[in-house]
Amino acid sequence: MSEIGADLLLSMYEMTETIRRFEQQAIAQYRLGNIRGYFHPYLGEEAIAVGAMAAIEPDDYIVSTHRGHGHALAKGHEPRRMMAELFGKESGYCRGRGGSMHVASRSVRNLGANGIVGGGLAIAAGAALAIKQREGPEVVVAFCSDGSSANGIWHESMNLAAIWDLPVIFVLENNQYAVSTPIRDSARVEHLSQRAAGYGMPGVTVDGNDAAIVYGAMQEPLRRARAGEGPSLVECLTYRHGGHHVNDPGLYLPPEELQRWKAHDPLIVLRARLARAGVDEAAITLIDERVERLIDEAVEFATASPNPSVEDFLAEVATL
Amino acid sequence: MSEIGADLLLSMYEMTETIRRFEQQAIAQYRLGNIRGYFHPYLGEEAIAVGAMAAIEPDDYIVSTHRGHGHALAKGHEPRRMMAELFGKESGYCRGRGGSMHVASRSVRNLGANGIVGGGLAIAAGAALAIKQREGPEVVVAFCSDGSSANGIWHESMNLAAIWDLPVIFVLENNQYAVSTPIRDSARVEHLSQRAAGYGMPGVTVDGNDAAIVYGAMQEPLRRARAGEGPSLVECLTYRHGGHHVNDPGLYLPPEELQRWKAHDPLIVLRARLARAGVDEAAITLIDERVERLIDEAVEFATASPNPSVEDFLAEVATL
């Protein structure tokens, strides 16, 4: 990883901090009753979105998951319109109609979060097919979860992508639990990436809490995809910093396990890398302050934005 | 395979010949208009059903496929009631309501053929769960096809069976085509059995045209299943002797490929084994004659049987 310079580390740090603070502030707003419904925090998993997105181009596509705030922010969604969507406001990315589990935007080529686990995988393969048909240079990064690997659509999407050499990279965020069910109860294989062999595609398992490692792990899959050599599976090991959603205390997580992973927090890992790269604390503090303002402003924007109009909604619906 | 005695070879030969002649006669009846609908002949693949069924006990269960006549006969269905079902007669196993793709019978523990490719796989896992819950000694043999391996239900069923150590053996009949689509266009892996590793179960690929080899390949999976050690995947390579169904001329099958496999016909293979075992032609001729009578009698039975009564059907339906 020696080739990663201080600039890239800093920008990855800034995005990690952005996601972290966004989630924390949004959770606070949830507790105040300003956000409702399901909210699956990305806390502790930020390095995956940050590392993967640092490796791709703005024109590349992503599909996201039910735990998708981090992907969206790293792909370029504005925190204010993200926050507004979580508030259910008209100024949100989906005009308050989608919410946390359905954030999408053409502008940043996020094909969407999904309330169905694994629901974006075939869509990702389809977007990759579109790219291939248009002979475009883009790739699709398909974020998916350990839980999704038990679902038929995971299998079908991996296989279709493989047989047609589609430019898609499956980034599997293995946080080791599906709600309370440990992945070892759902799969009898050491690494889920081993399944890639069954589709004839490369698969690796890496430390998903180190953005620099994730960034590095994307390079060969990206080269392959852009060269028309087909898909890859990148399994990133990580861990949630708490329950499955904001109303789940997550008491089933073994405390030592949780502590071990918290000690290996994506922010801690990046700070250590920054220190080794000789970046001084002042630069970091500057970023922290900028991010703090950005997220505070996002909350203000969301708060001040109006709810969607019921009349407009009913008028739209009547014409559907 | 040296442990296979002449008796077993002879009984496997008799069943192979039974299936062969049943299919040929049924196809003749189809041409006469006495059988309608979809009819997927098992011609050329008989060694799989015969070898697998020779290895299991009468109380063991099977699930079958859309190409299921061979499984049914080998599991103990009577040719006459099988033929009657294909004729759509009340005396058939499903009282003419199911037909070729839905033959099932409690009496021989055939949980059913299926018109949905892969449709029986989860049912097989469920029956295996039932056995496990009752602490029964039985196993389930789940026949499936190369085409089914691309379907989500294949993945989910394999995985569920694996994580719960269910007593099921997946026997994959790889005849190398799904209708006209070669398996190499549907999977980028040399042997489909390699996928077993992704579920943490053993997988092997064997010659599916040699009943003795199939029989042998079942032994360790059966031991495992009965010992509570979980499922296995046995991939049997084979080839259709013609089109996908009786109305498909199968012109897309490369003639040399077809000829090569026809030269390796399950009957030819078994006859060679019988010769090596010192069984003389007379014993074989005796069997051939017996089988001929059996199948002729089946056709007579089916022909003479009445159609289901429309009134009875409508009365049943009204109470559903």
Next chain:
Amino acid sequence: MKYREALRAALQEEMERDATVFCVGEGIGERGGSYKVTEGLLAQFGPGRVIDTPLSEAGFVGLGAGAAIAGQRPVVEILFIDFLLQAMDQVVNQAAKYRFMSGGEGRVPLVVRTQGGTGNSLAGQHSQSLEALYYHVPGLKVVMPATPRDAKGLLKSAIRDDDPVIFIEHKLLYMTDGEVPAEDYLIPLGQADIKRSGSDVTLVAWSHMVVKSLQAAELLAAEGISTEVIDLRTLVPMDVDCVLDSVRRTGRLVIAQEAIKRGGVGSDVAAIVAERAFDHLRAPIVRVAGWNTTIPFNLGLEKASVPQVDDIVAGVRSVVQSGAAAGT
């Protein structure tokens, strides 16, 4: 007793009574399920009969069908009816058809417990009312209880039934309270329940709409309109006679349904009455139903997308008025 406790009691009693009954679903063991219906069952019955699954909806619904065919009585929990769509092939092509296609020999005593409906800002993929999809499939029974008493009695009957039953709960009902008999009891599938008697108009509902319909009836009573509220309880088999009898008495029919109007079960109720009690009708049949939309996330829009008590009141009022004008 709460609705979810009533469901739990039904499961517990049936599992005690019959060793072939077992539960399988996501997080139903230690965690007790998302709506806590199965809480405590793991401790009592062990992991062999209370089974946590991976996210393989098609797989474990099909597995339930297979276990049922092989003699067990599985109760499969699907967290949201929205996810049951992943298992549609297993439900419709396998479980529902098996008995018929096997010539009547095979039976599939499978219960799929799931829940649907709006109310918690869960957006488009976690709020659907999809009973109409299962209602249309021969070979399935469909049950949608509205009260704790019905939930318990019907779930026990569903478990004892030899055919596949889609048992649909509502996310807003789990915490509702109601009387549940102390003694062992069953409520047979196929019996509607007149939850309130009335003479001016028949109001047919099921599941959470029964709650709203009873509130509407109360408001209407204050206006002098006597509303008979029929809770269908089971959609398949449907107690058509109960509905027809009532309409023959009242001459007016309103159906309240949370699902979208187009192709909903309410259309069938209307069609049956228009076919078989036409001569008794004194007014158009009105369906008060969900708008033709994916359920929105925003709470205000979500509320606007499905019928509220006021909408039901307005619907009933309209037929009483128009009936008065046309009929008498």
Next chain:
Amino acid sequence: MKYREALRAALQEEMERDATVFCVGEGIGERGGSYKVTEGLLAQFGPGRVIDTPLSEAGFVGLGAGAAIAGQRPVVEILFIDFLLQAMDQVVNQAAKYRFMSGGEGRVPLVVRTQGGTGNSLAGQHSQSLEALYYHVPGLKVVMPATPRDAKGLLKSAIRDDDPVIFIEHKLLYMTDGEVPAEDYLIPLGQADIKRSGSDVTLVAWSHMVVKSLQAAELLAAEGISTEVIDLRTLVPMDVDCVLDSVRRTGRLVIAQEAIKRGGVGSDVAAIVAERAFDHLRAPIVRVAGWNTTIPFNLGLEKASVPQVDDIVAGVRSVVQSGAAAGT
């Protein structure tokens, strides 16, 4: 021109016109599809636009949705509508909802072509009429053409539509013949077609039932009953006005549908009329529809399980008689 040739012509013309249109499905390339609709397209457009798939129905329907969202216009072929159940989650939770859930920004110009219905002794899993399932889902359009002319014009419109369209053919129609205009034409989604004018009774049908209904109307004419046959052509959006206008003229409504009666689209047509043209009705609304059964294999039973021409004739006769008694 045959129905299947008309479909092929539509695909060919649209693929020539618009490079983003492509076809994907099982055996649609070299083999030309099970019903030979796509024959010749591979040779003309190459394997990049006529794509054979493995048996991954959920996967390639979802893939179609993804390609559509990313700007292509996929036409996915599903061999039998029965198999589309494997992709139900992709259709209902993904394709149908995407536009709404993205706040209107995302569009899914996806066509799923499939076929259903009885007629060839293909038994329970290859003979279903499942349009009602898709009819109930907001965000989908549903098209069911009965003639070669309609098939071509509607398929072209479906391909140009920006929303997901479930385009359902019938296995007994592929070989039927009919006039197809030589010049380029479109038939807009949402327009019913009066296939035969009449004054005594309105008979609503779609897909293959239109053929049977026209035969029934002919027989009825011989008895002096004048039957107006409306072919809905598209179920969503439905041309409700056309039906209401007709019923207001005739005062009687019969619906002929191959799908089972319970929860079928016909119930919705009946409910709409019972709600909006009640005062014009002179007789009960009759639905002539499939029995509540899995489709049997045996040909005699299969025939008995769905309406035949005689059943339609009897249904029409019954309302004309009862209407005469009640109304005039």
